[in-house]
Amino acid sequence: xxxxxxxxxxxxxxxxxxxxxxxxxxxxxxxxxxxxxxxxxxxxxxxxxxxxxxxxxxxxxxxxxxxxxxxxxxxxxxxxxxxxxxxxxxxxxxxxxxxxxxxxxxxxxx
Amino acid sequence: xxxxxxxxxxxxxxxxxxxxxxxxxxxxxxxxxxxxxxxxxxxxxxxxxxxxxxxxxxxxxxxxxxxxxxxxxxxxxxxxxxxxxxxxxxxxxxxxxxxxxxxxxxxxxxxxxxxxxxxxxxxxxxxxxxxxxxxxxxxxxxxxxxxxxxxxxxxxxxxxxxxxxxxxxxxxxxxxxxxxxxxxxxxxxxxxxxxxxxxxxxxxxxxxxxxxxxxxxxxxxxxxxxxxxxxxxxxxxxxxxxxxxxxxxxxxxxxxxxxxxxxxxxxxxxxxxxxxxxxxxxxxxxxxxxxxxxxxxx
Numbered sequence: 001x002x003x004x005x006x007x008x009x010x011x012x013x014x015x016x017x018x019x020x021x022x023x024x025x026x027x028x029x030x031x032x033x034x035x036x037x038x039x040x041x042x043x044x045x046x047x048x049x050x051x052x053x054x055x056x057x058x059x060x061x062x063x064x065x066x067x068x069x070x071x072x073x074x075x076x077x078x079x080x081x082x083x084x085x086x087x088x089x090x091x092x093x094x095x096x097x098x099x100x101x102x103x104x105x106x107x108x109x110x
Numbered sequence: 111x112x113x114x115x116x117x118x119x120x121x122x123x124x125x126x127x128x129x130x131x132x133x134x135x136x137x138x139x140x141x142x143x144x145x146x147x148x149x150x151x152x153x154x155x156x157x158x159x160x161x162x163x164x165x166x167x168x169x170x171x172x173x174x175x176x177x178x179x180x181x182x183x184x185x186x187x188x189x190x191x192x193x194x195x196x197x198x199x200x201x202x203x204x205x206x207x208x209x210x211x212x213x214x215x216x217x218x219x220x221x222x223x224x225x226x227x228x229x230x231x232x233x234x235x236x237x238x239x240x241x242x243x244x245x246x247x248x249x250x251x252x253x254x255x256x257x258x259x260x261x262x263x264x265x266x267x268x269x270x271x272x273x274x275x276x277x278x279x280x281x282x283x284x285x286x287x288x289x290x291x292x293x294x295x296x297x298x299x300x301x302x303x304x305x306x307x308x309x310x311x312x313x314x315x316x317x318x319x320x321x322x323x324x325x326x327x328x329x330x331x332x333x334x335x336x337x338x339x340x341x342x343x344x345x346x347x348x349x350x351x352x353x354x355x356x357x358x359x360x361x362x363x364x365x366x367x368x369x370x371x372x373x374x375x376x377x378x379x380x381x382x383x384x385x386x387x388x389x390x391x392x393x394x395x396x397x398x399x400x401x402x403x404x405x406x407x408x
Contacts, residue, residue: 028153029160046183049153050137053146063149071159075152095331 009043015094016041017051018079018087021061025078027068028052052077060086117168122175126158132185140189150188158182211326211335217318217342224311224346231307312346319343323400336400344396351392352385359384 020026020034028049036042055061060083068074079087118126130151137147158178166174319342326333359381363374 027156029157032157044183044187045154045157046187049150050142050146050188052153053142053149056149057143057146068156068160069163071163072152072155074156075149092331099328 009040010047012041013043013047014051014055015087015090016043017048018055018060018083018090021077021079021083022087025064025076027074027076031077055083059083119169119171121172122162122170125172125175125179126155129158129179129182129185130155133188136185136189154182208332208334211322211333211339213318213322213325214335214339214342217315217322218338220311220315220318221342221345224308224315227311228308315342316344316346319345327400340396340400344393348389348392351388355385355388356381 016035017031020031026034028045031052032043032045032048035048052061056063056077060080061077062080064076064078065073066076133154134147134151137150142150158175161178161181162170162174165178170178319339322339323336323343326336326339356378359377363377
């Protein structure tokens with residue numbers, strides 16, 4: 001069961017990270033904190049930071065470097081228009097999958 | 111800000127750098143580009159320093175650094191292939207374009223049929239009855255004229271005047287169908303249609319509207335047209351409610367004037383305003399209800 005949950009969450013990390021940026025820009029640790037609010041979405045930095053790097057490389061997020069009071073400059077991430085469109089597509093597909101799986105589960109339990 | 115990081119205890123700084131170098135090495139071994147390695151290690155460094163600052167303030171010790179690093183993923187975790195070389199991208203299936211609910215359209219058509227068929231049919235029935243059933247007073251005069259004898263007293267075997275009057279009276283009061291021309295069959299059929307067809311159309315439009323609402327809410331965005339579906343579902347119930355309100359207000363005007371002493375037109379205005387308010391509140395409640403997220407779609 002733990003393996004299944006792990007695989008399921010692994011598939012959702014990218015969408016979760018982009019969704020955490022939907023309301024505005026955030027730096028890496030801040031994104032981790034936003035995801036930790038919901039225990040089911042909590043994930044670690046070794047999963048999130050490489051995804052952020054890949055999203056920046058692919059143009060779905062934009063990076064702004066700003067001074068930090070606690071150390072080196074922080075890297076603030078913000079969704080680009082392409083990123084917002086991709087998140088919208090992901091959300092639509094996600095809702096379809098949810099409805100389909102729910103229907104399947106309801107049929108099986110009849 | 112960089113000075114604060116460099117002001118760290120050298121041992122603490124060294125421990126953090128070692129951790130970051132190990133991460134960079136793991137990413138490099140997995141084939142990640144330098145810019146991406148730099149991006150990831152910068153984020154990890156920012157997180158470590160923020161955690162240290164929260165834990166130990168401006169002067170963290172080596173123990174603080176070890177405690178913070180122990181909370182993080184080990185450098186080997188960054189070497190997992192699924193993060194440095196994502197699986198071959200599977201093209202995202204093109205989601206089906208949302209379409210307008212056909213059930214809602216069908217319900218609107220049924221509602222439209224109610225007006226398109228009923229009004230002309232009612233008018234046709236009204237005029238057909240006017241032709242088939244002549245006015246009663248004219249009937250009486252015509253019948254009396256046709257039955258009046260030339261001279262009742264001179265004809266042999268003639269009825270007395272009183273008997274004849276009684277017979278004429280009975281004939282005049284006979285059912286209309288026996289005196290006038292028979293009612294056309296089309297009027298009967300039309301009458302049946304007038305009676306049953308509206309009920310079918312009203313029920314059909316309302317049911318189709320409710321079904322469309324349910325389908326749209328479960329579709330998770332694949333169907334739209336909630337406004338039209340709601341219109342279909344509540345149009346006729348609201349109209350019936352309005353008729354009931356008007357009927358109630360009209361009935362109140364028939365009450366003894368000592369109890370309700372208002373002009374009829376005033377009562378009509380009051381009824382109209384009541385209908386508007388009630389309709390507005392019901393439509394608003396219904397609108398909010400159907401727009402709540404559906405558990406199955408969420």
